[in-house]
Every structure is written in C-alpha cells, then in structure tokens.
Amino acid sequence: MNQKTPSTPTAANDTVEALRLDRQLCFALYGAANRVTRLYRPLLEALGLTYPQYLAMLVLWEASPRTVGALGEALDLESSTLTPLLKRLEAQGLVERKRDPDDERRVIVALTSTGLALREQARRVPEQLLCRLDLPLEELGDLRERLKTLAV
Amino acid sequence: MNQKTPSTPTAANDTVEALRLDRQLCFALYGAANRVTRLYRPLLEALGLTYPQYLAMLVLWEASPRTVGALGEALDLESSTLTPLLKRLEAQGLVERKRDPDDERRVIVALTSTGLALREQARRVPEQLLCRLDLPLEELGDLRERLKTLAV
DNA sequence: TGATATTAAATCGTGCACGATTAAATCGTC
C-alpha cells in the first residue's frame, strides 16, 4: 500500500480524492465499452463481422449509398479508421467502393445484395444482446440519452 | 434510400425497428467511449501517457506493488493487452517489473519514484476534463452507476 | 487563366484489445 503520512496532508488528500472520483467515471465508461464489445463478439462471429464492422453495416442498412465522409460522420470515425474497415467489408463482398463520377475525390460505399441480405441474419442480434445485458429496457433508453450528451 | 415495398411488411419492419433501437444503444456507448478518449488525449499528452496507460497508473497510484493479474482484474484486461502496455510504462521509467520470488509465475509491477511523482502532475486532469465534459456533476455519478451495472 | 487554397480519401506509424497458443512455475495427489 501507498499510505505514507504526507508532508502536506490536505493537498495530498485532495489529489487522491480527485483521482479516485475521476477513475470511477472514466473507468466505468471504458470498462462498459470493452465489456459490451466482448458481449457482441460471439453473436457477430456468426455473421463474420467485428463490432465496428457491425456498426458500419447498421448505418449502411439504414441508407445504403453513402460516401466515406458521410459514414465517418455517422460513426464519428476518421478515414484512417474507416478505409481499412471498408476494404475488409469489400473483401467479404458485403459492400462496393467506387469513386463518385461527379466528384472524384469522394468514394461511394454501397451495399451489395449480399450485404443487404445479411440484414436478415442480423435481425435477432439486438434481442439476443438485450437478453445478455439483462437490464430493464427503460434503463437502457435512459442510459443512451445520457451517453449521447457526453462529450459532444 | 432502401425503401422498397417488402414482401412481408411486418417482419421487415420489425427487423428495421430492432436494428434501429440496437444501433442507438450500442452506438451511444461506442461513440461516447471514443469521444471521451479523444477528450483526454491532449490532457494526457502533457504527462506522456495514453488513455489506457493513464487508467493503469490510476490503479497503481491507489496501490502500488501489484501483480499483472491483479492489474488485469482491476482494469478488466487480458495479459496480452497489459504486458506490452506495462513494458511501455517501464520504458518510460514509471514502473518496474520483476518476478515474484515467492512464485515465479507472477510478475510484480511497482511504481518507481518517477511514477509516484507523476501523480502530482496528474492531479488537475480530472477537473480539467470535467470542465470539457460540461455535464452536471450529479448526472456523472448517475451515469457511472448505470455503466457499472452494464454487462457484468 | 492560372496560381493558390480547400476538400476527400488513403497511407503510415503507434498503441490498444482480444483470442489462441506457448512456456514456465507451482500445486495436488498418489
């Protein structure tokens, strides 16, 4: 243990207290995110998707031809993260990537028929996960709203 | 857009709805975790720490000689994640790693005096972050408690 | 029109995060 008598008691105690509270806060978020990812993993394995890939597919299932930039905005991710992820989805035949003829700086990402069909396979993922989460539904909605307001 | 008239309207709508709700839930957590990490980044850069390294240091500042296993339990991380992270902290002179003489399977991680001293530098990080988060304090506590119950 | 600025995606290097595997030490039971 690190409990030595400090030369400046109150300042040291303040430090300890500040770092402890902070820890509880960022720890909870960090751990929850990791745990949820782990919870999804076995469900998504059946679909051949990782967790971030699943999120990208969710976005595409809502509106399919999207530019990389629009996807990045929806997912809050940089192109340096998305480009390799999309290439892996393309390698699996789930999406197609092609330059926008109207503006060749843009790359348009579109679901293939395979990618569209995968939505049916993914249909039961949410409820399966909710079972594993084992949390009242209303709490989930509440939690979601609070998370949305976090660090905008 | 993907709005074709479905052959089985209700089932298809159910799928859409299920995936939409799920998205809101996992998206919020995923995005919040990424955003908070980004928020910490500039603050921690001054300390020469990454966000996971900071969390590991927080744990060590609370109780310094700890085994890798104990750290992993506190952080909810595997040795495959921790070992390289701890090696980087060791390379920076913040921690020391040595085999436990009583059980040579274990590796004991201890703060160096430099690592202990860094706590003073880190003292103001929590309040700086809270300012940037710009969220009522009570909401944070509430959020933290809910996150803790998530996916245990 | 032609130089300059801006935009969009890709590339590169660093650091997580995990599962699977490995290597070594210790434990249990006989």
Place this chain on the structure above:
DNA sequence: GACGATTTAATCGTGCACGATTTAATATCA
C-alpha cells in the same frame, strides 16, 4: 518425490482508432 493438471505471463496475429502526412481533385479569385 514424481507426474499430470493448473496457473501465470508472454507471444503472435488480426483488427480497430487516431494524428500526421500525402495525393489527387475541385474550388476560388486575382
């Protein structure tokens, strides 16, 4: 006391996530 089972870290390969930089295309305006 030996030997199989268990425990503990480390290693390896894959896939994010980001900042910084690069490349190419488009926009701007003197």
